[in-house]
Structures are given as C-alpha cells and as structure tokens.
Amino acid sequence: xxxSVKVFSPATVANVGSGFDILGFALSNRGDIIEVLPNNEKxxxxxxxxxxxxxxxxxxxxxxxxxxxxxxxLGSEQGxxxxxxxxxxxxxxxxxxxxxxxxxVFGVNELLGRPFTLKQLVSFAMQGEKIASGVAHADNVAPxxxxxxxxxxxxxxxxxxxxxxxxKLLCTISxxxxxxxxxxxxKILLKEILLKDAVIQWGNxxxxxxxxxxxxxxxxxxxxxxxxxxxxxxxLIPGFDTIKKAVLKAxxxxxxxxxxxxxxxxxxxxxxxxARIEQVMxxxxxxxxxxxxxxxxxxxxxxxxxx
Amino acid sequence: xxxSVKVFSPATVANVGSGFDILGFALSNRGDIIEVLPNNEKxxxxxxxxxxxxxxxxxxxxxxxxxxxxxxxLGSEQGxxxxxxxxxxxxxxxxxxxxxxxxxVFGVNELLGRPFTLKQLVSFAMQGEKIASGVAHADNVAPxxxxxxxxxxxxxxxxxxxxxxxxKLLCTISxxxxxxxxxxxxKILLKEILLKDAVIQWGNxxxxxxxxxxxxxxxxxxxxxxxxxxxxxxxLIPGFDTIKKAVLKAxxxxxxxxxxxxxxxxxxxxxxxxARIEQVMxxxxxxxxxxxxxxxxxxxxxxxxxx
Numbered sequence: 001x002x003x004s005v006k007v008f009s010p011a012t013v014a015n016v017g018s019g020f021d022i023l024g025f026a027l028s029n030r031g032d033i034i035e036v037l038p039n040n041e042k043x044x045x046x047x048x049x050x051x052x053x054x055x056x057x058x059x060x061x062x063x064x065x066x067x068x069x070x071x072x073x074l075g076s077e078q079g080x081x082x083x084x085x086x087x088x089x090x091x092x093x094x095x096x097x098x099x100x101x102x103x104x105v106f107g108v109n110e111l112l113g114r115p116f117t118l119k120q121l122v123s124f125a126m127q128g129e130k131i132a133s134g135v136a137h138a139d140n141v142a143p144x145x146x147x148x149x150x151x152x153x154x155x156x157x158x159x160x161x162x163x164x165x166x167x168k169l170l171c172t173i174s175x176x177x178x179x180x181x182x183x184x185x186x187k188i189l190l191k192e193i194l195l196k197d198a199v200i201q202w203g204n205x206x207x208x209x210x211x212x213x214x215x216x217x218x219x220x221x222x223x224x225x226x227x228x229x230x231x232x233x234x235x236l237i238p239g240f241d242t243i244k245k246a247v248l249k250a251x252x253x254x255x256x257x258x259x260x261x262x263x264x265x266x267x268x269x270x271x272x273x274x275a276r277i278e279q280v281m282x283x284x285x286x287x288x289x290x291x292x293x294x295x296x297x298x299x300x301x302x303x304x305x306x307x
Numbered sequence: 308x309x310x311s312v313k314v315f316s317p318a319t320v321a322n323v324g325s326g327f328d329i330l331g332f333a334l335s336n337r338g339d340i341i342e343v344l345p346n347n348e349k350x351x352x353x354x355x356x357x358x359x360x361x362x363x364x365x366x367x368x369x370x371x372x373x374x375x376x377x378x379x380x381l382g383s384e385q386g387x388x389x390x391x392x393x394x395x396x397x398x399x400x401x402x403x404x405x406x407x408x409x410x411x412v413f414g415v416n417e418l419l420g421r422p423f424t425l426k427q428l429v430s431f432a433m434q435g436e437k438i439a440s441g442v443a444h445a446d447n448v449a450p451x452x453x454x455x456x457x458x459x460x461x462x463x464x465x466x467x468x469x470x471x472x473x474x475k476l477l478c479t480i481s482x483x484x485x486x487x488x489x490x491x492x493x494k495i496l497l498k499e500i501l502l503k504d505a506v507i508q509w510g511n512x513x514x515x516x517x518x519x520x521x522x523x524x525x526x527x528x529x530x531x532x533x534x535x536x537x538x539x540x541x542x543l544i545p546g547f548d549t550i551k552k553a554v555l556k557a558x559x560x561x562x563x564x565x566x567x568x569x570x571x572x573x574x575x576x577x578x579x580x581x582a583r584i585e586q587v588m589x590x591x592x593x594x595x596x597x598x599x600x601x602x603x604x605x606x607x608x609x610x611x612x613x614x
Contacts, residue, residue, distance in 0.1 A: 022510040153514035153530060154507070161517050161526065192499045195535070200461070202509040203329040206516045207460035210468050213520040219468065223460060228502070 004037040005110045008305040009103025010147075011088050012095035013171060013265050014139035017224030017256040018204035024095075024139040025149040026300035027171060032099040033086035033307065034063070036107030039079040044068060050087035062097045062128030063104035069127040070105050074115060080108055091182070092175045093263035098140030101128030106145060106304040118145050118303070119160050133182040133260075140259065147303030149212055165299040166215040168269040172252075174243070174281035175263040177291035180236050185260035188232055197227050217269045221253025224267070230256055237262050243284050250276040271296075311344040312417045315612040316410025317454075318395050319402035320478060320572050321446035324531030324563040325511035331402075331446040332456040333607035334478060339406040340393035340614065341370070343414030346386040351375060357394035369404045369435030370411035376434040377412050381422060387415055398489075399482045400570035405447030408435030413452060413611040425452050425610070426467050440489040440567075447566065454610030456519055472606040473522040475576040479559075481550070481588035482570040484598035487543050492567035495543070500535050507534050524576045528560025531574070537563055544569050550591050557583040578603075 011030035016023040039045065044064040048054045058064035063082050071078065082104050088096040102125045109116050116124075125141035142150040142160050149163040207223035210216070234240040237257065244255045247266045251273040255266040264281065268274045274296040285292035318337035323330040346352065351371040355361045365371035370389050378385065389411050395403040409432045416423050423431075432448035449457040449467050456470040514530035517523070541547040541564065551562045554573045558580040562573040571588065575581045581603040592599035 019509070019513065021506045022513060151510070151513050151517060153510045153517075153526070155510075159514070159529070161514060163517060189502065191502055193502050193505055195496065195498055195500050198500055198505040198508065198535075199328045201505065202326065202512040203458070203460045203462075205509040206326065206329060206458050206512050207466070207468060209513045209516040210458060210460075210470060210520075213517075219460070222466070228505070 001038055001111050004035055005107045006033065006035040006307040007103045007107045008033055008307055009099040009106065010144055010300045010303065012098055012140045012143045014095060014259040015229065015257070016208065017226045017230070017254060018201050018208055020226070020229045021137055021139055022152045023149065023208070024143040025165065026143040026147050026303055027094065027173070027297040028300040029295060029297045030088055030094060032084065032088055032103050034100070034103040034107060035083040035085060036104065036111060037081045037083065038111060039081050041079040042077045043079045045081045047081055047083040050084045052087040052089060054084060054087065060131065062132050063100040065131045066101035066105045066125045066128035067108050070108060070116070070121070070124040073124070074112070089175070091179055093180070093257070093259040093261045094173060094175065095140035095144060095259060097128060097132035098125065098144045101125035102141050102144035103304065110306070121145050122160060123158055133186065135186065143303070145303055148299060148301045151209070163209060163212050165301050166212060166217065166220070168217070169220070169299050170268050170271070170274045170296055171299065172266045172268065172274050172277040172281070172296045173258060173263050173294065174285065175293045176237070176285050178238065178262050180260065180262045182260045185233050185236060189229060190232070193228050200227050217253055221267060224254030224256050226256055233257050233261055237264065238290065239284055239288050240264065243281055246280045246284060247277045250280050252277050308345055308418050311342055312414045313340065313342045313614040314410045314414045315340055315614055316406040316413065317451055317607045317610065319405055319447045319450045321402060321566040322536065322564070323515065324533045324537070324561060325508050325515055327533070327536045328444055328446055329459045330456065330512070330515070331450040332472065333450040333454050333610055334401065334480070334604040335607040336602060336604045337395055337401060339391065339395055339410050341407065341410040341414060342390040342392060343411065343418060344388045344390065345418060346388050348386040349384045350386045352388045354388055354390040357391045359394040359396060361391060361394065367438065369439050370407040372438045373408035373412045373432045373435035374415050377415060377423070377428070377431040380431070381419070396482070398486055400487070400564070400566040400568045401480060401482065402447035402451060402566060404435060404439035405432065405451045408432040409448050409451035410611065417613070428452050429467060430465055440493065442493065450610070452610055455606060455608045458516070470516060470519050472608050473519060473524065473527070475524070476527070476606050477575050477578070477581045477603055478606065479573045479575065479581050479584040479588070479603045480565060480570050480601065481592065482600045483544070483592050485545065485569050487567065487569045489567045492540050492543060495539055496536060497539070504534050524560055528574060531561030531563050533563055540564050540568055544571065545597065546591055546595050547571065550588055553587045553591060554584045557587050559584050
C-alpha cells in the first residue's frame with residue numbers, strides 16, 4: 001500500500017433549481033483537502049488540521065462513517081487516519097459533508113488499489129450524508145466524486161448518469177453568514193404537492209438536461225425555475241427574492257438556492273456578468289448587515305483530484 | 308395561392324411514460340390524410356371522405372377550430388375546405404385530434420405562403436386540443452408538427468424544445484377496441500401527489516432526455532417508469548399490467564400508456580423484439596376477447612409531409 005494520498009474534494013451545488021434531490025454539479029475553487037494514511041490501529045481516526053471545528057468521534061464524522069461503509073463491504077479491518085487540512089464551512093449549502101465523505105472514500109479506495117469504481121463509491125459516501133442530514137441523498141456526493149453535472153435517475157436501485165457541462169458555464173456563489181440546518185430546511189417542505197406544479201417542474205428538469213447537451217445557455221437559465229422547493233426554502237434566506245431579481249437583471253442566466261441553502265447560486269456564461277453578479281450579491285447582503293463570502297467558479301469536470 | 312395541398316399528419320404518442328403533459332413523439336405509419344383547398348365562402352368547411360364519423364360543424368371540429376385561430380391571428384377572412392381522406396380512429400390515444408388540428412393548420416399555412424413557423428403553428432393547433440379534451444395541451448400537436456421527440460418545457464410562455472430521436476428506436480402500439488374518453492382519464496387523476504413520487508418522476512424524465520441525446524436505449528427504457536399517472540390510468544385498461552409484464556419479458560425496453568389510453572406502447576431497438584411484442588400484445592387482448600389493432604413504427608422525424 002502507498003504511504004498516503006492527499007486529495008482535493010470539491011464543493012458541489014445540489015438541486016440546481018428544478019432538479020430537487022436528483023441534480024448536482026461540482027465547483028473548482030472550493031473544497032476539502034484531505035490526507036488519507038493507513039494506520040496500524042484497525043480503527044479510523046479523524047485528525048483536524050483545518051480552521052473548522054469537526055466531530056472527532058469516528059461514529060459521528062461523515063468521513064469515517066463513509067469509509068467504514070466501504071471497509072465493511074470489503075470485510076477489511078485496515079485502519080486509516082483521515083487528516084483534514086482544509087474544510088468547507090459546514091452548513092453552507094455547497095456540499096460540505098459530501099466533500100468530506102467523497103474525498104475520504106476516494107482516498108481510501110486509491111490506497112487499497114481501487115477495488116471500487118467511482119460510481120460504486122457514491123453509495124458509501126451516501127452513508128456519510130445520512131449522518132449529516134438524516135437522509136442518504138446523493139445529489140452532492142455524486143458530482144463530488146464524478147465531477148461535472150450528475151443526475152441521480154433513481155435511488156432504488158441507485159442509477160447515476162453523468163451529464164455534460166457546457167464549457168463557458170460559470171457559477172457564482174454567495175454564502176451569507178447565517179445558519180440554516182439541512183434537517184430543518186427539509187422539514188419545512190410539504191409532503192404533498194400539486195400535480196400541476198410537478199408538471200411545470202419536470203418540464204424544467206427536462207429543459208435543463210436538454211440545455212446541458214446542446215450548450216443552450218438561455219435554455220439552461222430559464223429551466224432553473226423551481227416552483228416547488230425554492231418558494232418554501234427562500235423564506236429561510238433573508239433577501240433571497242431581492243437578490244434573485246437583481247442578479248437576473250444583472251444578466252444571470254438563472255438563480256436559485258444551492259442545496260438546502262443558505263448559499264445562493266447564479267449561473268452565467270461570461271466573466272463580466274459573473275463579476276457583476278458577485279457585486280450585486282455582496283451589496284445586497286451588506287445592506288442587510290449580513291457578512292457574505294462570494295466567489296465564482298467554473299464547473300469542475302474532474303471531481304476528485306490527487307494533490 | 309396554390310390550388311390545394313394534401314398532407315400526411317402523423318399519429319403521436321404523448322406523455323411517454325414519465326413525461327406527463329410535456330413529452331411526445333411522432334409515428335411513421337399511422338396518420339390523417341387531409342387535403343386543404345381555399346374556397347370563396349369566407350368560411351371553413353369540413354368534408355369527410357374517410358371511414359370515420361367526424362363532426363361537420365366547424366365550431367365543433369378540432370381542425371376548423373385550429374384553423375380559425377390561425378386565421379384570426381392574421382385577421383384573414385379567407386375560407387378553406389378541409390377534406391379528410393384518412394382519419395386515425397378518435398379515442399385511440401395516439402393523437403387523433405392532434406393529427407387533424409396539426410395537419411389542417413400546416414396545410415393552411417402552406418397555402419398562405421408560410422406566415423408562421425412550425426413552432427408558432429403549435430399554439431393554433433392547441434386550440435383544437437382544447438375542444439377535444441377541455442385542455443389546450445401540446446404534447447401531441449408539437450410532435451405532430453415538428454416530428455421526432457418534443458419537449459414542452461413550459462406552457463406559459465409556450466417553450467418547445469426539439470429532442471433527438473435515436474435511429475434504432477421502434478415503437479409498438481396496441482390499440483384495443485375499448486373506449487376511454489380523454490376527459491375521463493384526466494378527471495380520475497389526483498390533483499395532489501407525494502413530493503417523493505414527484506422526485507422519482509423527474510429523475511426518470513431527466514434520464515429519458517439524457518438517453519435520447521446519448522442513444523442509450525437501456526436508459527431510455529428504464530426511464531419510462533411512471534409512478535404517478537400510469538398506476539391510476541391503468542385501471543381503465545383491462546389487462547394492462549399483464550401486458551406490460553409480458554412485453555418487458557419479451558425484451559421491450561419499456562412500456563406505458565400512450566397519451567390517455569387506451570393504446571399501450573412499448574419501445575424496442577430491434578425488429579425481432581418488436582415482432583415478439585406485437586405477438587404478445589395480440590395474444591393477451593385476444594385471450595380477453597378484446598379486438599385489437601397492433602403495429603410497429605419507427606420514430607417519424609419529419610412530422611408533416613406534403614403528399
């Protein structure tokens with residue numbers, strides 16, 4: 001076995017407007033940096049060298065839970081140290097837990113000589129998501145592992161489809177310094193929805209997928225429209241409607257909530273428009289006295305990267 | 308103006324499993340044959356030379372209603388005779404009313420020197436659908452006019468996306484001799500659905516669109532799965548579950564209800580499998596003493612054809 005592997009595991013945007021629980025894509029310039037080393041303890045250890053607080057109990061950390069699922073499948077008793085050098089802020093809505101789970105199972109799989117494909121790793125990483133939010137969703141871990149845009153066509157059985165990522169697509173993220181717990185933002189959703197709204201939603205999902213295949217940026221933009229989840233979750237994000245209106249006016253193709261929030265994302269296809277979107281997002285959060293971290297990223301087509 | 312135009316207007320399969328109210332495709336070997344001639348009466352006349360009963364009152368015939376909408380938009384008082392030489396059986400679930408509306412507005416548009424694009428004609432043809440079923444849906448008229456697979460991304464505003472049609476795709480249709488009124492099959496649908504079912508459905512819609520772009524026949528097949536509409540409407544089609552199970556066993560990629568039924572469609576990608584599917588469908592309906600018309604068609608990529 002190699003002595004260690006150090007991995008960049010990307011942040012991700014799940015849901016992507018209309019694709020609640022099924023669509024996601026990976027970002028280039030935010031992510032976890034995780035070093036994975038075999039140990040002789042037959043146990044998993046979390047070592048935190050990042051600036052962020054992390055649960056050190058392996059039964060409560062998403063990364064070790066995901067790795068334990070992988071080792072369980074292999075029947076392996078090998079122990080590993082998972083050293084976090086850099087960590088996405090938890091609760092940001094850009095797949096913090098997914099980055100940790102995905103990066104850790106990826107690293108362990110590398111050290112073990114790749115017994116599993118990337119798609120197979122998704123189901124282990126999902127076990128981490130279950131600890132984080134109560135639901136083993138895959139719309140962050142799949143793009144974190146595979147890169148680009150991914151579709152979870154089905155959960156039972158798990159069926160993951162890689163979608164194309166148009167070259168010029170830019171994603172601007174605004175992460176306001178407010179707390180929205182994934183669990184809460186799931187609880188406030190209605191269990192029943194109108195069929196007529198569902199029809200609008202799956203029309204948009206179909207349009208979004210078509211736009212990705214044809215590089216039709218306008219179609220991608222207008223297909224982000226989410227008539228079911230966003231109107232409810234937007235209530236938890238101060239200023240969401242104002243920001244959305246303003247970034248669309250500034251030229252964004254579309255705008256919605258990243259994952260369960262509070263981060264907001266907007267798509268564009270020019271650096272100039274992306275810069276304007278950043279400015280608008282910063283100004284509006286500032287005017288509400290809310291601290292905000294704003295950045296723009298290309299779509300990350302690679303997924304996991306060995307450093 | 309030309310003296311006349313004679314048009315083949317194709318049958319269509321709407322919904323396509325998971326894509327209720329948004330997806331449809333055109334068939335090659337069933338359709339209406341309609342001759343359109345200008346008259347000097349400043350009125351629309353329906354002339355029926357087919358074997359099928361048709362409403363001759365222009366206010367109640369889908370074709371003349373659609374043409375009236377087109378002429379109204381132009382402010383034209385030109386009259387036309389719409390001569391039906393061949394007519395798909397009404398109530399079959401393969402877009403009988405849509406073929407009439409689409410073919411008639413297409414023919415009139417040709418004679419008038421094409422003031423409208425094919426996509427613009429869809430909204431006129433939809434007025435015919437409103438007379439037929441109470442709802443101005445577009446999932447039959449769009450593929451009838453444009454050919455191939457079409458997506459209605461949005462109704463307000465109307466946004467139609469042409470999707471690719473994989474070359475080897477075959478559609479086998481079984482039209483049992485039972486009556487299911489479109490209006491009734493719409494009434495029995497629940498107005499509210501579970502969010503978790505909607506997520507399954509839009510995962511499948513996304514998978515279906517992806518499969519069409521990548522010629523992934525297996526993905527197309529498993530994405531036809533409809534967990535919302537089919538389980539309800541299947542109650543109106545005797546033997547549906549038995550037939551579906553049998554055709555999947557015979558190698559069909561997928562199987563569902565065509566439009567609002569009672570026709571059943573199954574997709575395959577080989578003539579051999581399609582022949583087996585036809586046989587299975589015929590046998591099962593026969594065993595229930597139900598007359599049935601069964602045929603197999605390529606996807607019709609052309610749409611309207613001038614004869």
